Amino acid sequence: MKKLRYIAFASSLFLLAACNDREEEIIVTSSLGDITKESFYDEMIAIAGPSMIEQVVTKMLLEDTYSVSDEDVEEELDVLKQSYGDTFDQTLEANGMTEESLRQNIYFSLLRDTAVKESGKTFDELMYDLLEEHDVQVQDEALQNVLDKYTQPIEK
Template identity: 40%
Template structure:
């Protein structure tokens, strides 16, 4: 379990849900005056209203859709204790947590993990991944900043100019440019997704059209392909591949937006009406 569990807000314990009907009942009494439920509720809204409401609502949704057992929590807690060893109690104290509140944080983290794994992965995606992962590619590329330059270089290649020479002249990739664009052997997931899919779609010696990625525009040529030794059959790898694909799709902000949209959340407190306005599902 990652260290972030020590930083989580324990929404289930202190959330706005506990003050859902604030009134005049006294929460705390002091020599200088009382603090009522309504005053406490309003203070909580001022301090962390939107963020706390989001967490309370998301936790409620997660509790409805997914289950975390005591055994799972204890197993994660055991891992935390092993990770910190003799420093465990000190880390709890520094984080202003008791072991019970740490368990609450662990529970919420496990709920998040279950939600992130709950993504659709199609048979077509699994087969595509398998076909790619069962092969390694040897390729080279020319990387440039803009599409116009990429098209000009592609035209030169189509006219028969030397790939390596053009890579040395034009490529902005500091690692491969000086080597004629050579990237060596690689397998699925090594490159950014756009590059990966374009490369695996090429036949040997075929040169791609310009491919845009976060790095710029690539012109790719696959020079060799080889099977991955003992990779296994599709039916044996299916679940492993499904988990790998699901992990690449895992994005908590996106998942949270989907969950909130499905739950049809309506905020009745006008002071908190914009709490979910910035959370949009695609």
């Protein structure tokens, strides 16, 4: 009988531990309620998902073959700083950007330009080829159609 109790107790502990693993991770707490990682992800997908996933996939594909140096990014940033002069910081703030987010935008823009120039293809042609070559599949249902514009062969 004792053996049966121990088995039942151990099974209960195991089930409780398994249930705790499924508990959603809370990333923000407040008197209004909690925000879980899952609800944050869902909200992020609803707001910025399509453009964000497109940019992340594009960056991943392009960085596999093409590169942009930090010096090139800084050079472009310096041109913008000189162009805007004393209003540079205010312009960033007005556009909801930081200097670091601007650097990332410059990097991505230069990466796209470099890829198009070096491949001799249009950006859409290049993306079509890279998506096919690397068999990219979007797994999240809400984002299934994000890359559709690149999945049809380009008419020449």
